[in-house]
Amino acid sequence: MTQIQFITHATDRFGYVDGARMALEGGCRWVQLRMKGATDAEVLAAAAEIQPLCRQHEALFVIDDRVHLAKQIKADGVHLGKNDMPVDEARRVLGEEFIIGGTANTFEDIERLYRQGADYIGCGPFRFTTTKQNLAPIVGLEGYFTIVNRMRAAGIPLPVVAIGGICYDDIPAIIRTGVRGIAVSGAVLNAADPVAEMRRMIDA
Numbered sequence: 001m002t003q004i005q006f007i008t009h010a011t012d013r014f015g016y017v018d019g020a021r022m023a024l025e026g027g028c029r030w031v032q033l034r035m036k037g038a039t040d041a042e043v044l045a046a047a048a049e050i051q052p053l054c055r056q057h058e059a060l061f062v063i064d065d066r067v068h069l070a071k072q073i074k075a076d077g078v079h080l081g082k083n084d085m086p087v088d089e090a091r092r093v094l095g096e097e098f099i100i101g102g103t104a105n106t107f108e109d110i111e112r113l114y115r116q117g118a119d120y121i122g123c124g125p126f127r128f129t130t131t132k133q134n135l136a137p138i139v140g141l142e143g144y145f146t147i148v149n150r151m152r153a154a155g156i157p158l159p160v161v162a163i164g165g166i167c168y169d170d171i172p173a174i175i176r177t178g179v180r181g182i183a184v185s186g187a188v189l190n191a192a193d194p195v196a197e198m199r200r201m202i203d204a
C-alpha cells in the first residue's frame, strides 16, 4: 500500500473541502491544506471543515506554509518551503509534537532540512505541473534514485515524499527509487471519479 499525501487545490469542479473529502473517502490518510493566495480567514474556514473530516478518518492533517495557523488550530503539522519560516524556527514555535515537513529539490536541500530538524521531505517536482507556480528544476526518476542513495550514504533517515505531476502509472517506478511515499493533487482532482482514483493510487 502506497503512502499518499493529498494536497488540496481548487479546480473548476471542486473546492478545497470537496477535494479533501474525496481523498479521505478514497482511503487517503494524510491531507495537506494548501491554499495559495488565500487569507488566513479563508484557510481557517476550510480547516474548520477539513480537520474534523481528517479526525473522523483517523488521517493526518497538515497546513502548508502557515505555522501560526497550524499552532492555532492544533493541526498535526505544517509543510514549509524555501520561502517560508525556516524549519528550526518553526520547531521552536510548535515544539516536538508537530510534524514539520520541508521542501527539497536537491540532496543539499535535504541535508539542510535534516540539520534543521524536519520530520519528512517533500521532494520534487517529479515532472512539470501547473498546480504549483515557479517550479524548481525537474527531479525525475533518476533524481530520486540519486538523492535516496546519497541520503543512505550520508545516514540521513528522513522519509521522502515525491511530488509534482504524479499520476497512477508513475507510482511503481517512483517507489522503486526508494522514496517512502508520494504527494498528489491534480491526478485525483482531474479524474472522472476522484474517489475511485485515490483508491486506485492507495492500492497501487
Ligand SMILES: Cc1ncc(COP(=O)(O)OP(=O)(O)O)c(N)n1
Binding pocket: 005, 007, 032, 034, 036, 064, 065, 079, 080, 081, 082, 084, 101, 102, 103, 104, 121, 122, 123, 132, 133, 161, 163, 183
Ligand atoms: C509534500 C509537499 N512537498 C512540497 C511542497 C511544496 O511546498 P512549498 O515549497 O512551500 O511550495 P508551496 O506548496 O508553498 O507552493 C508541498 N506543499 N508539500
Ligand SMILES: Cc1ncsc1CCOP(=O)(O)O
Binding pocket: 007, 124, 125, 129, 130, 131, 132, 163, 164, 165, 166, 183, 184, 185, 186, 187
Ligand atoms: C505543491 C507542489 N510542490 C511541488 S509540485 C506541487 C504540486 C503537486 O500537485 P500535482 O500532483 O497536481 O502536481
Ligand SMILES: [Mg+2]
Binding pocket: 064, 065, 079, 080, 081, 082, 084
Ligand atoms: Mg510553501
